[in-house]
Each structure stands twice: as C-alpha cells, then as structure tokens.
Amino acid sequence: MTATAPRMTLVLGGARSGKSRYAEALIEAVPGPWLYLATAQAWDDEMRARIALHRERRPEGWSTQDVPLALAQAVAAAHGPVLVDCLTLWLTNVMLAEADLPAAVDGLLDACAAARGPLVLVGNEVGLGIVPDNALGRRFRDEAGRLHQRLAHQADRVVFMVAGLPLTVKPSPENPGASA
Numbered sequence: 001m002t003a004t005a006p007r008m009t010l011v012l013g014g015a016r017s018g019k020s021r022y023a024e025a026l027i028e029a030v031p032g033p034w035l036y037l038a039t040a041q042a043w044d045d046e047m048r049a050r051i052a053l054h055r056e057r058r059p060e061g062w063s064t065q066d067v068p069l070a071l072a073q074a075v076a077a078a079h080g081p082v083l084v085d086c087l088t089l090w091l092t093n094v095m096l097a098e099a100d101l102p103a104a105v106d107g108l109l110d111a112c113a114a115a116r117g118p119l120v121l122v123g124n125e126v127g128l129g130i131v132p133d134n135a136l137g138r139r140f141r142d143e144a145g146r147l148h149q150r151l152a153h154q155a156d157r158v159v160f161m162v163a164g165l166p167l168t169v170k171p172s173p174e175n176p177g178a179s180a
Helices: 019-028 045-057 071-077 087-096 101-113 135-154
Strands: 008-013 034-038 062-066 082-085 119-124 157-162 165-170
Touching: 008 019, 008 135, 019 045, 019 082, 019 119, 019 157, 034 071, 071 082, 071 101, 087 101, 087 119, 087 135, 101 135, 119 135
Parallel strands: 008 119, 008 157, 034 062, 034 082, 082 119
Antiparallel strands: 157 165
C-alpha cells in the first residue's frame, strides 16, 4: 500500500495464515494515526492471550476501539486509516446477539462505502473445510461467505493469505499487475 492506497482492501484467509500481520503492514504503509477496530470478545484465557498478543505487536501510533457489535457505527465515525479485525468474529457476535443480521450487514457495507480513509478488513475464510455438523455452524459458514462476497465486490482489492503469503485475488485499480 502506498500513498495512493486502495480505498478498501479485504484480506481473507484461514486461521494463523498471517492475515492480521499483513493487514497491519498495509495500514502502517500510509501515514497515521491508525485506528484498529477490534471485534473480538475475551470470553476465556486463550482469547485474552490472543488479544494481548495482537495489541503488543502493534507499534505506537495505533489507537484501538473494541466494537464487538457496533462496527458499522465505528467505521462511519472514523477518520484516517482503519483496520477492522475481524469480520467473522463480528458476524459471530451479531448472530449470537440475535440482532437483525441483514440490517447489520447492510449498515456495515454502507459505512465501508463511505469510509473517509484507507480501510482494510480482515476475515476468516471458513468455507474451505468440512460441512459443519449443526445448523448454527452451517448458517454461520453461509453468512460469512455471503458477507465476504458482498465486501469483495465492493472492495478495490482482495487478498487471500496462505501460509503467510499474500495472493491477490482482486488487484487494485491503481496497480492492476501487482501480485501482492
């Protein structure tokens, strides 16, 4: 990402694929201050440790807002470069809260379209594995796929992370020949 950074980049990949580090590097390539919109909720020690690791590796210049549900509002209110991590945790939170999912997704898409600075969104690609054995798991997988498709359509660039390597799925208009 350069001074002419894509308006919106979607970074997808599996667990521990390097999505967050790559997304952080994209945002840090433009002048800060940078805003990290975190959707995770620390329900247990393992999740608290993951959140702490993410916070510790970010250098000064980042501010963090915890937005487990109000993601659209936070994106809409932001000025400057924004990193959203992660879409699938946000989707989980919305589904478990039994909120109006179509309205929440539409609100997020509208906020992303109106973002005032570079926006990088991180999501877990969950549709490449086995079919979940329960209805909630299958619904989540399907909703995540639909959310990612809609955001990918709207994004200027889409990157898929595999083993720490970025694969450009949709190059940005500013650099159509780029591979990462």
